[in-house]
Amino acid sequence: MRVIDHISDLHFCRIDQRAADALLDRLNAEPAHLVAISGDLTMRARRNEFRTARAFLDKLCMPWIAVPGNHDITAYYPWERFLNPFGRWESLIAPDTEPMFEDEEIQVVGLNTVSRGGLHLQWENGKIPRAGLLRALRRIRRLKQGPFRIVVAHHPFLAPPDEPHTPLVRRGERALRDLARSGVRLVLSGHLHVGYHNTHAVTAEAGDHLTVLQAGSAISTRLRGEPNAYNRVVVENGRARWTAHHWDGEAWR
Ligand SMILES: [Fe+2]
Numbered sequence: 458m459r460v461i462d463h464i465s466d467l468h469f470c471r472i473d474q475r476a477a478d479a480l481l482d483r484l485n486a487e488p489a490h491l492v493a494i495s496g497d498l499t500m501r502a503r504r505n506e507f508r509t510a511r512a513f514l515d516k517l518c519m520p521w522i523a524v525p526g527n528h529d530i531t532a533y534y535p536w537e538r539f540l541n542p543f544g545r546w547e548s549l550i551a552p553d554t555e556p557m558f559e560d561e562e563i564q565v566v567g568l569n570t571v572s573r574g575g576l577h578l579q580w581e582n583g584k585i586p587r588a589g590l591l592r593a594l595r596r597i598r599r600l601k602q603g604p605f606r607i608v609v610a611h612h613p614f615l616a617p618p619d620e621p622h623t624p625l626v627r628r629g630e631r632a633l634r635d636l637a638r639s640g641v642r643l644v645l646s647g648h649l650h651v652g653y654h655n656t657h658a659v660t661a662e663a664g665d666h667l668t669v670l671q672a673g674s675a676i677s678t679r680l681r682g683e684p685n686a687y688n689r690v691v692v693e694n695g696r697a698r699w700t701a702h703h704w705d706g707e708a709w710r
């Protein structure tokens with residue numbers, strides 16, 4: 458059995474400090490085997506925001522992996538944005554924007570869906586670069602069979618069931634098919650600041666399902682009609698189940 462706490466969209470330094478302190482206490486009180494963070498650690502990709510985010514992560518007593526979100530590349534320094542968009546992330550958060558965690562029961566692979574922009578106007582919705590997807594698929598296929606396979610990415614691959622027209626990451630449908638065929642059964646993502654899950658019926662012969670699990674914003678005050686939230690995922694006997702935990706202004710429930 459493995460437990461993963463899935464947190465997302467922290468957005469330092471626009472945070473609810475009480476929710477953040479209480480979240481740290483809660484995560485450390487019942488430590489998961491892994492904390493998976495699906496992007497938007499900062500608000501404007503400022504160095505002090507990255508440093509504050511890193512200080513938060515340093516207080517976690519368990520392993521963690523994180524992928525960047527669209528807020529984690531600078532909008533203020535175009536040359537940096539286009540020539541070295543993840544330089545701040547790599548120097549202040551982690552050396553890799555496609556991290557990985559593997560043990561006897563789970564394999565968790567990070568996929569970077571952040572777009573620098575360019576000609577595509579809706580860059581904030583993200584895209585799955587062909588090279589990045591191929592890298593992830595190659596890594597997954599080299600892993601040993603058996604453990605439960607999970608991908609962590611910032612942008613949503615599937616819409617909320619009751620809002621089918623929600624903008625999604627570009628090339629997401631194709632990526633889901635490829636990931637499912639490679640044995641991935643769960644995608645953890647964020648960006649919308651709304652928690653939900655949706656299931657992709659895999660067309661592959663396996664006949665199995667891949668579920669996209671979205672987390673709300675863990676501690677940011679940029680809310681979209683839902684309280685701060687995170688997901689606790691339990692993987693057992695080849696299946697995953699999860700519970701959303703919400704901040705009610707006083708405590709995590
Ligand atoms: Fe966000």
Ligand SMILES: [Fe+2]
Binds near residue numbers: 649
């Ligand atoms: Fe985002």
